Amino acid sequence: MLKISDLHVSLEEEQKPILKGVDLELPAGQVHAVMGPNGSGKSTLSYVLAGRDGYDVTAGSVTLDGDDIFELDPDERAVNGLFLAFQYPVEIPGVTNMTFLRTAMNALCKARGEDEVSAADFLRMVRSRARELEIGSDLLKRPLNTGFSGGEKKRNEILQMAVLRPRVCILDETDSGLDIDAMKLVAAGVNRLRNPTRSFLVITHYQRLLDYIEPDVVHVMADGRIVETGGPELALRVEKTGYSRLLKKVA
Amino acid sequence: MPVQKSGNGGLDAILAAVDPKEGTGWHGLARRDALNRLRTMGLPVPRDEYWRFSGPGPLIWPIEGTSPETTRPPVDCTMPLHASAAVRSVFQETDCLRMVFIDGVFSPDRSDDLVMANVDIVPLSEAMALDIHWSRDLFGKLEADGQSPIARPLAALNTAVARNGFVMDVHGQVPKPVCMVYLRETDQSEAIIHSLVKIRKGASVTLLENGPGAARLNSVLEIDVEQNARFDHVRVQGRDHDRVAATHQFVRLARESSFRSFSMTVNGVHTRNETYIALRGDEAKATVAGVCVGDGEFLHDDTVFVLHDAERCESRQVFKKVLGNGSKGVFQGKILVRPGAQKTDGYQISKGLLLDGTSQFLAKPELEIYADDVACSHGSTCGALDEDSLFYLMARGITRSEAQRMLVLAFLEEAIDEIEDLEIAADLRDRLAEWIARHSS
Numbered sequence A: 001m002l003k004i005s006d007l008h009v010s011l012e013e014e015q016k017p018i019l020k021g022v023d024l025e026l027p028a029g030q031v032h033a034v035m036g037p038n039g040s041g042k043s044t045l046s047y048v049l050a051g052r053d054g055y056d057v058t059a060g061s062v063t064l065d066g067d068d069i070f071e072l073d074p075d076e077r078a079v080n081g082l083f084l085a086f087q088y089p090v091e092i093p094g095v096t097n098m099t100f101l102r103t104a105m106n107a108l109c110k111a112r113g114e115d116e117v118s119a120a121d122f123l124r125m126v127r128s129r130a131r132e133l134e135i136g137s138d139l140l141k142r143p144l145n146t147g148f149s150g151g152e153k154k155r156n157e158i159l160q161m162a163v164l165r166p167r168v169c170i171l172d173e174t175d176s177g178l179d180i181d182a183m184k185l186v187a188a189g190v191n192r193l194r195n196p197t198r199s200f201l202v203i204t205h206y207q208r209l210l211d212y213i214e215p216d217v218v219h220v221m222a223d224g225r226i227v228e229t230g231g232p233e234l235a236l237r238v239e240k241t242g243y244s245r246l247l248k249k250v251a
Numbered sequence B: 001m002p003v004q005k006s007g008n009g010g011l012d013a014i015l016a017a018v019d020p021k022e023g024t025g026w027h028g029l030a031r032r033d034a035l036n037r038l039r040t041m042g043l044p045v046p047r048d049e050y051w052r053f054s055g056p057g058p059l060i061w062p063i064e065g066t067s068p069e070t071t072r073p074p075v076d077c078t079m080p081l082h083a084s085a086a087v088r089s090v091f092q093e094t095d096c097l098r099m100v101f102i103d104g105v106f107s108p109d110r111s112d113d114l115v116m117a118n119v120d121i122v123p124l125s126e127a128m129a130l131d132i133h134w135s136r137d138l139f140g141k142l143e144a145d146g147q148s149p150i151a152r153p154l155a156a157l158n159t160a161v162a163r164n165g166f167v168m169d170v171h172g173q174v175p176k177p178v179c180m181v182y183l184r185e186t187d188q189s190e191a192i193i194h195s196l197v198k199i200r201k202g203a204s205v206t207l208l209e210n211g212p213g214a215a216r217l218n219s220v221l222e223i224d225v226e227q228n229a230r231f232d233h234v235r236v237q238g239r240d241h242d243r244v245a246a247t248h249q250f251v252r253l254a255r256e257s258s259f260r261s262f263s264m265t266v267n268g269v270h271t272r273n274e275t276y277i278a279l280r281g282d283e284a285k286a287t288v289a290g291v292c293v294g295d296g297e298f299l300h301d302d303t304v305f306v307l308h309d310a311e312r313c314e315s316r317q318v319f320k321k322v323l324g325n326g327s328k329g330v331f332q333g334k335i336l337v338r339p340g341a342q343k344t345d346g347y348q349i350s351k352g353l354l355l356d357g358t359s360q361f362l363a364k365p366e367l368e369i370y371a372d373d374v375a376c377s378h379g380s381t382c383g384a385l386d387e388d389s390l391f392y393l394m395a396r397g398i399t400r401s402e403a404q405r406m407l408v409l410a411f412l413e414e415a416i417d418e419i420e421d422l423e424i425a426a427d428l429r430d431r432l433a434e435w436i437a438r439h440s441s
């Protein structure tokens, strides 16, 4: 489904290479975890996949169902089913959460040539998804992410995912800054969406999240490359020995 | 204030045209005083301290090419207001009493009967022949008070010559808003409108204003808000592209009174809105806010002066300007806290959103405080649309142009939020959204 081949990425401004040949294949229906120390390039990978400006792809390719995603603008990637749950969701005062969700949903329907969902049906659907994530209706009325706590922001990312129902979900450190209860809510939200056609790339710094979202495959990223790939046991090993031991072994 | 010796050719022409009969009637003395003030001040020139950012040229030059052939199609009086416009007009669905001016002249045919509980409304043209004694105490008086420390010559000019406007006496809670509709019919029309609003103890009214007024408008609104009284004001300055306007509001606030004024400006090549607010009674509250959206040949200047002259008063200034394609926004806002005006709470924010590198936002925020126990804050920012916000919206499937429109509206929200009436705020939001959609490519 999502295929990343020998991806090299530099920062546009500084010509500084960040990703140095990433290979990763994410088949439909699977959950892959990407672990790695801070600064290894995990967020860069997620931003490049989502189409953020400021990066130069100097080599390699990424395809979604065989189509080159670099041909597409971020909004086109999104309506094609790619979704990034941001590590740092952006605060937008002046746009309410609900208006944002509705505009995104309408954009999706429009791009797919479908009719817009009626306002009443949409509201009902959003409310029920929000309830599952323990997001109150006051949070839906408030300006997008503005003044939300860290946990509220992350749950709100999962709410967007649950409403928009993308095919490929990239979660960038959705667990960071969450207490155990919030993390369980987030994990349950992800697990509810798991199905044979939807794939997940779960980026995390800690193994803990993977107790709740069981991955099919675990990748370890270091210095812009995937340095090791294995089953769920790899995550446990990383947790026990720490990244430094692991990286020494690789180097 | 140095006396303006040169560059008064325009003024001489204006003064020569003043009807000597202006000097008679209850307003005569005020008009003569205003003329004298104007002679002393002279017309504004670009080097004046408060005219540097936006020169006065288009506001005072003779209107060119006045010829009767270039009039617009006459307004069809059988049609309901606004029905001829392709775009729905603001306040169209607001239940209110309408008073219509065409090129600055009151049109009784187009207006509702000026009858409503708790308010007496008379066009200035009629009021001049009547003896409304309170108007003698107001006409030109608040304007004169507002001439110091900063001169406002165009307001003095207005007082000297205006023959149109309205005189409104509010003596209770007015059940519906009063809506002034200022239509423009003639291409070179010049409107000089002077209006008085007196809100008596504990009374309240909402005044709506809509429309360009004329090709060139000079308007003065003097508002006296008595103890515990309340004035709410929402103004939309019309959709005409080529119109020019210089407006002044002079406000006097008594104890525990409240004043809120919001202005929305889209289009219009040159607009200068001046507001002078004097908080004279303890615990009075004043808010003046505005949004403008400029595209191309567009200059918008908000010049605000808030005088804190009593204890425990609150004032807020909130201005947002969206500027694109070479347009220019100006904000000059001053809070002056007099000795003894303790516990003053003064707030001022002005922000410019530049849609491209050709547009400009110039701000001159000023605080002058002579009391020791006050809380005043001011801030001014200027920037482009936030790339992270754009990306976030696009990452959810929203197109770049729609995301930009959302962020422009979101930027304006902080000011629109100052409007208390939620329906009117929603109405303005819709108009802005439509305008922005029409002007984005």
Ligand SMILES: Nc1ncnc2c1ncn2[C@@H]1O[C@H](COP(=O)(O)OP(=O)(O)O)[C@@H](O)[C@H]1O
Residues within 6 Å of the ligand: A011, A018, A036, A037, A038, A039, A040, A041, A042, A043, A044, A045
């Ligand atoms: N905009 C940027 N400007 C400068 N350096 C950056 C920028 N984005 C990422 N980097 C650098 O790229 C490397 C990878 O960062 P990132 O992708 O955020 O890593 P991770 O998410 O794994 O912690 C780091 O060394 C980081 O400092």
Ligand SMILES: [Mg+2]
Residues within 6 Å of the ligand: A042, A043, A044, A087, A172, A173
């Ligand atoms: Mg990161």
